[in-house]
Amino acid sequence: MRKVYMDNGATSYPKAPGVGEAMADYILNVGCNIGRGGYTEAYDAAALVLETREQLNRMVHGPGARNVIFTPGSTHSLNYLIKGLLKPGDRVVTSPMEHNSVLRPLTQLAGQGVETVYFPCNDKGELLLDRAEELITAETAAVILTHASNVCGTVMPLEQVGALCRAKGVAFLVDASQTAGAVAIDMEAMHIDGLAFPGHKGLLGPQGIGIMVVTDALAQRLTPLVSGGTGSFSDRLTVPDVLPDRFEAGTLNLPGVYGLHAALTYLEQEGAALREREHKVACHLWHRLKELEEDGIRVVGTDNLEMHTGVVSIHFLHADDGEMAFRLEQEFGIDTRCGLHCAPLAHQTLGTFPQGTVRFSIGPFTTFEEVDYVQGAVEQLLQEGRS
Numbered sequence: 001m002r003k004v005y006m007d008n009g010a011t012s013y014p015k016a017p018g019v020g021e022a023m024a025d026y027i028l029n030v031g032c033n034i035g036r037g038g039y040t041e042a043y044d045a046a047a048l049v050l051e052t053r054e055q056l057n058r059m060v061h062g063p064g065a066r067n068v069i070f071t072p073g074s075t076h077s078l079n080y081l082i083k084g085l086l087k088p089g090d091r092v093v094t095s096p097m098e099h100n101s102v103l104r105p106l107t108q109l110a111g112q113g114v115e116t117v118y119f120p121c122n123d124k125g126e127l128l129l130d131r132a133e134e135l136i137t138a139e140t141a142a143v144i145l146t147h148a149s150n151v152c153g154t155v156m157p158l159e160q161v162g163a164l165c166r167a168k169g170v171a172f173l174v175d176a177s178q179t180a181g182a183v184a185i186d187m188e189a190m191h192i193d194g195l196a197f198p199g200h201k202g203l204l205g206p207q208g209i210g211i212m213v214v215t216d217a218l219a220q221r222l223t224p225l226v227s228g229g230t231g232s233f234s235d236r237l238t239v240p241d242v243l244p245d246r247f248e249a250g251t252l253n254l255p256g257v258y259g260l261h262a263a264l265t266y267l268e269q270e271g272a273a274l275r276e277r278e279h280k281v282a283c284h285l286w287h288r289l290k291e292l293e294e295d296g297i298r299v300v301g302t303d304n305l306e307m308h309t310g311v312v313s314i315h316f317l318h319a320d321d322g323e324m325a326f327r328l329e330q331e332f333g334i335d336t337r338c339g340l341h342c343a344p345l346a347h348q349t350l351g352t353f354p355q356g357t358v359r360f361s362i363g364p365f366t367t368f369e370e371v372d373y374v375q376g377a378v379e380q381l382l383q384e385g386r387s
Contacts, residue, residue: 001333004370008201009150009178009311009361010337015263016204022262023206023255030258033251035231045254052257053244055264060176060195061186062213066243069212070252074177075101077196077212080247081173082106082144084222085194088113090141095119095127095156096345097149102175103345106144119145121349124302125154129161136164142171147179151346151357152301153282153311155183162191171218177201178309180211181267182275182364193218199256204364205263209256212247219243226250274364281366282310288375289314289360295382300350300357310366313357314378319385325358332377336360 005013032039034046053068062068071077082105086092094102096118106116117135120128127145136143143165148155158174165172173194176185181202187195195213199205214222224239228249233240240246267274283305289312290299298315302308316324325338339356340347347353360374 002373003333003335004373005335006360006362006366006370006374007335007337008363008366009341009359011200011207012202012204012363014365015206015259016266018262018266019205019259023259026255026258030254033231034254048261049252049254049257052261052264055261055268056211056213059185059264059267060180060213061188062195063187063215067214067216067219069214069244069247070257071210071212071247072208072253073200073210074175074196074198075210077210078102078173078175079105080212080222080225081194081196081214082142083109084225085171085173085218086114086141091115091117091139092142092144093117093119093135093140094144095146096121096349097125097127097151097154097156098144098146098343098345099150099175099177100342100344101177102144102146103343118345123349123351125149125152125300125346125350126302126304126307127156127161129157132161133164136161136168136170138168138170140168140170142173144173144175146175146177147185148183148309148311149301149343149346150178150311151341151343151352151359152313152350153178153309153361154302155179155307155309157307158190158192165193166191171221178311181271182278182309184275187213187215194222199260199263203260203263204267205260206256209253209260214243214247216243219246222247224249278310278362278364278366281362281368281371282308282312284368285310285312285360285362285371285374288371289378292375292379292382295379296385297378297382300352310362311359312361313352313359315352315355315357316382319381321355321358324381327381328358328377332373334374334377 053065176197180197199209230245328334
């Protein structure tokens with residue numbers, strides 16, 4: 001049976017060329033740490049880490065390479081931003097389309113007196129900007145917003161929301177887990193103060209490496225959640241004030257950084273073409289599945305394909321979504337993600353709670369033929385359901 005991978009929203013596969021080789025090269029031929037050794041191999045490894053920060057900073061048009069912080073993953077990055085910034089009595093505005101990596105930290109902080117208010121969104125997951133402006137007041141501590149929904153692929157209007165935040169002096173934090181590497185991000189133009197994203201999705205790198213990019217102003221407001229050795233200022237018992245050391249206590253995931261460096265090098269060469277092609281394939285997937293709506297599915301999310309990622313979710317109207325996802329894998333070799341996708345409020349907004357959806361998420365290496373095969377498989381299941 002053939003295999004068709006449609007779960008890039010969870011993690012990309014295959015990875016960029018050279019990722020595995022770079023990680024193996026570090027483990028087999030480098031092996032040392034950085035900031036903890038005064039010898040050539042350690043200095044060479046430190047140079048590669050710096051180059052990787054520079055690559056990431058260029059990709060998001062960030063404030064500088066030293067403002068790029070490595071973390072264990074996007075979830076950690078978001079926790080560092082949210083819990084490092086907010087304090088009892090603060091008010092934060094977010095959307096119901098967020099992943100639990102945002103919603104659960106905010107729920108924890110609610111017990112400490114942090115108030116959360118939600119932007120209005122329609123049943124396509126689109127933020128209603130004309131009604132959102134009044135929620136961003138000068139008393140708001142932060143606005144936290146996903147760049148795109150991991151459930152339905154709807155892209156949020158970051159530039160407009162960021163401009164409102166900047167005008168009110170409100171910190172703007174963005175979860176780019178579904179977009180970094182696949183959709184253009186410009187921290188300066190979008191007025192983003194804190195950005196979080198993983199290495200293992202759109203960047204085509206390995207799991208276990210995340211990124212947080214912060215402006216100098218936000219960095220001074222964040223309380224480091226983890227403290228310890230940084231390989232710098234070892235004479236002091238206090239956390240260093242300088243970036244990135246302030247937020248990078250402990251040993252970095254250097255195999256992950258080496259793999260990420262290889263992925264970013266590939267994306268710098270091929271990224272524009274990959275993004276253009278991925279968008280075309282994503283539109284093709286959306287159209288092919290929309291053709292089947294009269295046969296018994298609902299395609300959720302925005303109809304504006306210019307504001308849509310490669311995530312397309314469907315709900316089977318007359319069958320169990322979990323059973324259909326199981327049959328897609330068992331009978332057709334199609335790997336999907338079924339359920340609530342760690343985003344229960346998003347499904348409530350989209351009208352797909354509690355059953356969830358079957359999510360197809362493409363990557364830059366997904367082919368048009370694979371999309372046609374997926375449509376044929378879904379169509380066959382629908383026909384069998386009617387017979």
